[in-house]
Amino acid sequence: MSLSSPSDGKNSPHPLLGPRGPAGDDAEPEEEKVCAVCGDRATGYHFHVMTCEGCKGFFRRSINKGVRFTCPFSRSCLITKAKRRQCQACRLQKCLDVGMRKDMIMSEEALQRRRALRRQRRLAREQPEGLTAEQQELIDILIAAHQRNFDSSFSQFAHYWPPVRLCVPSPRPQSSPQPGSPAAWPPQPNCLDEDVLPDVFSMLPHFADMSTFMIQQIINFAKDIPAFRSAEGARGTSPPRL
DSSP states (O other): OOOOOHHHHHHSOOTTTOOOOSTTSSSOOOOOOBOTTTOSBOOEEETTEEEOHHHHHHHHHHHHHTOOOOOSSSSOOOOOTTTTTTOHHHHHHHHHHTTOOGGGOOOHHHHHHHHHHHHHHHHHHHSOSOOOHHHHHHHHHHHHHHHHHOOTTOGGGTTSOOOOOOBOOOOOOOOOOOTTSOOOSSOOOOOOGGGBOOHHHHHHHHHHHHHHHHHHHHHHHHHTOHHHHHHHHHHTOOOOOO
16 A cells, blocks of 8 residues: 655646646637638628638629639639639639629629618717707707898898999099080099009908908807806906997
8 A cells, every 4th residue: 555645746637627737728719710712811701601801802893793704724723812813713713613692792782872871870879869958058049149140141241332443533634525425424533544543452441341240240149149148247348349
């Protein structure tokens, strides 16, 4: 009868638990998905077959366009990741041989509709569910203030005279009108090109009047906003008067 020494227990596994290995040895490693056409890394099932993105797009384009490829060799080219672009005829034939189905290809219009629907769903997930009551109230206040103070037809600008070219006539004798021709009324100054001021100077009064009117409209718009009025009251100031 022999007794086992303590040192034997360190080297021998426990008889009931069996051999131990590093954590995770029992879990099988995830097998890498391979494209059934060219052997590249696959991204999922496309048209009923596990394929890569390249072969998926090639198969869809080839079927949708109805292109007939011709093999320059004996229609037995080896299709791999490195050589899949060398012979399109053999690549398409291998797509069909491994089981890719033509009837699962969507038309271009249906594909565009599906992509648009996906974009709408993605935007709906990214956007907030809706406006709060406070935000909606603020929007209503801004819209009402804008409608009260601004005219989309610009009829408020009708009383402004259009810009005219200023004329500083030089003293020169005026020619008498021809007999039988009506006299001009009101009398027009006899201006030459050198007497007319540049357009930039004649536009200044017009721009000044319109700018003043628009600033007044902006001030009136701000007065209709409660937050602006409360801020003015807190500072003890009042909006400028024009």
